[in-house]
Amino acid sequence: MNATNEIIDALSIDCVIFGFKDAAISILLVKHGQGVTKGQWALPGGWIMYNESIDDAAYRLLTAQTAVKNIYLEQYQAFGKVGRFPEKRVITICYYALVNIEKFELHAGGSVSQVDWFNIRNIPKMAFDHTEITKKCFSFLQHKIRHEPIGFNLLPKKFSLLQLQELYEAILDQKLDKPNFRRRLMKMNLLVSCDEKQKDVWHRAAQLYRFDKKSYDQLLDKGFSFEI
Amino acid sequence: MNATNEIIDALSIDCVIFGFKDAAISILLVKHGQGVTKGQWALPGGWIMYNESIDDAAYRLLTAQTAVKNIYLEQYQAFGKVGRFPEKRVITICYYALVNIEKFELHAGGSVSQVDWFNIRNIPKMAFDHTEITKKCFSFLQHKIRHEPIGFNLLPKKFSLLQLQELYEAILDQKLDKPNFRRRLMKMNLLVSCDEKQKDVWHRAAQLYRFDKKSYDQLLDKGFSFEI
DNA sequence: ATCTATATAGTCATTTTTACAATAACAAAA
DNA sequence: TTTTGTTATTGTAAAAATGACTATATAGAT
Numbered sequence: 467m468n469a470t471n472e473i474i475d476a477l478s479i480d481c482v483i484f485g486f487k488d489a490a491i492s493i494l495l496v497k498h499g500q501g502v503t504k505g506q507w508a509l510p511g512g513w514i515m516y517n518e519s520i521d522d523a524a525y526r527l528l529t530a531q532t533a534v535k536n537i538y539l540e541q542y543q544a545f546g547k548v549g550r551f552p553e554k555r556v557i558t559i560c561y562y563a564l565v566n567i568e569k570f571e572l573h574a575g576g577s578v579s580q581v582d583w584f585n586i587r588n589i590p591k592m593a594f595d596h597t598e599i600t601k602k603c604f605s606f607l608q609h610k611i612r613h614e615p616i617g618f619n620l621l622p623k624k625f626s627l628l629q630l631q632e633l634y635e636a637i638l639d640q641k642l643d644k645p646n647f648r649r650r651l652m653k654m655n656l657l658v659s660c661d662e663k664q665k666d667v668w669h670r671a672a673q674l675y676r677f678d679k680k681s682y683d684q685l686l687d688k689g690f691s692f693e694i
Numbered sequence: 695m696n697a698t699n700e701i702i703d704a705l706s707i708d709c710v711i712f713g714f715k716d717a718a719i720s721i722l723l724v725k726h727g728q729g730v731t732k733g734q735w736a737l738p739g740g741w742i743m744y745n746e747s748i749d750d751a752a753y754r755l756l757t758a759q760t761a762v763k764n765i766y767l768e769q770y771q772a773f774g775k776v777g778r779f780p781e782k783r784v785i786t787i788c789y790y791a792l793v794n795i796e797k798f799e800l801h802a803g804g805s806v807s808q809v810d811w812f813n814i815r816n817i818p819k820m821a822f823d824h825t826e827i828t829k830k831c832f833s834f835l836q837h838k839i840r841h842e843p844i845g846f847n848l849l850p851k852k853f854s855l856l857q858l859q860e861l862y863e864a865i866l867d868q869k870l871d872k873p874n875f876r877r878r879l880m881k882m883n884l885l886v887s888c889d890e891k892q893k894d895v896w897h898r899a900a901q902l903y904r905f906d907k908k909s910y911d912q913l914l915d916k917g918f919s920f921e922i
Numbered sequence: 923a924t925c926t927a928t929a930t931a932g933t934c935a936t937t938t939t940t941a942c943a944a945t946a947a948c949a950a951a952a
Numbered sequence: 953t954t955t956t957g958t959t960a961t962t963g964t965a966a967a968a969a970t971g972a973c974t975a976t977a978t979a980g981a982t
Contacts, residue, residue: 477785514774514785543771645971645972667980669978872959874939897949
């Protein structure tokens with residue numbers, strides 16, 4: 467067995483973290499503070515240790531470099547072309563997550579000198595093949611969000627229907643009709659009212675809802691398929 | 695740089711190959727002919743070389759062990775729990791494909807002593823975590839086939855609408871209404887008539903169709919979304 | 923009170939889905 | 953040659969969903 471504190475040198479992790487704020491989608495990038503890519507922006511990520519699962523590695527690396535924590539990372543897929551990394555052969559496993567930007571305070575950690583959100587429509591030049599990974603992962607998200615209720619992670623626990631609609635409009639890049647969007651979502655029985663309204667808004671306060679994961683899982687068993 | 699004929703020792707490939715025949719879904723397994731897992735059934739797969747992409751590795755391994763060739767393998771995802779492989783830490787990248795069973799003649803090759811198809815509802819005990827990988831990959835397929843026209847790979851080039859329906863029924867494990875299924879598919883404009891009918895059937899011969907990938911790609915550009 | 927911006931409910935023609943009935947074609951059995 | 957069994961297709965009508973609107977409600981600000 468290998469020593470538990472060694473890293474696996476042919477394998478890395480990269481995280482594409484999507485955030486939502488002010489009706490726009492952003493991704494979380496780090497600036498490398500050392501090595502040949504010093505000064506370049508890149509996806510948060512790094513090396514996997516022998517004694518941790520790849521899921522754990524993804525979470526550890528993200529948290530160490532950006533201070534974003536307590537989130538669920540899901541694996542997208544591995545990228546393994548021969549020349550994608552300089553000097554040696556490295557295959558990277560890409561994870562993604564959707565988070566509510568306002569819930570996190572960013573802190574650069576580890577080998578990283580800076581952390582920041584970048585609007586998805588205006589991402590900087592990135593190290594390695596990270597631009598390609600990001601684009602593919604975003605396309606994947608655009609498809610996935612239409613067929614699975616994953617968008618709710620981008621919002622606060624309690625959210626209004628307009629917030630939800632703006633999220634979909636931002637990701638899908640298209641306008642949606644308000645009354646119809648509302649009806650469609652309500653009919654699915656996936657949202658439950660919080661018996662609570664918005665506060666400190668200068669207009670009529672909206673009802674707040676939360677996503678009901680239990681109902682969703684039950685519906686899935688019955689063959690339900692989420693569609694937007 | 696590493697020698698090009700070396701393998702990457704912490705990384706492997708496994709392939710879940712789905713086949714369709716007689717209204718049932720099967721997967722392709724190999725029996726290991728050597729090593730600690732000698733005599734056990736497992737997914738086709740093995741080690742990645744330094745000078746090949748992971749996509750190429752998947753295809754090479756599958757072809758060498760089973761003689762199934764000229765197919766498109768798509769990556770599903772990596773499996774990387776700590777104890778999933780004995781003796782050392784190995785992360786595996788899972789690929790899948792859908793094929794028409796009748797198009798291939800199986801031949802055991804490489805370190806494999808036997809190759810065969812197994813009905814998905816009755817798979818044997820398998821080495822490592824291959825049972826878990828197979829189940830997850832099949833769930834993934836059940837979801838994916840409803841949102842993307844990937845099922846056509848399981849059929850002959852020319853197929854009848856009933857064949858297509860039986861395929862969906864086998865994967866989704868539910869009965870579908872014949873006239874409605876037919877109408878739904880035809881309305882998508884993804885099938886083109888072959889101007890040819892079934893032969894050697896003792897009942898009324900069905901019209902044969904083929905999947906029109908060009909039309910599908912054009913529709914995709916216009917925002918079309920395949921749904922069953 | 924009035925204005926303005928948003929929340930939420932209602933309307934209605936149109937399209938789509940669903941469930942089922944009906945007809946057509948063809949090979950083999952009677 | 954007629955009947956029978958099996959599958960291929962087409963038809964149809966009620967129900968449901970969709971899409972494009974309109975209308976009303978509620979709040980703070982002027």
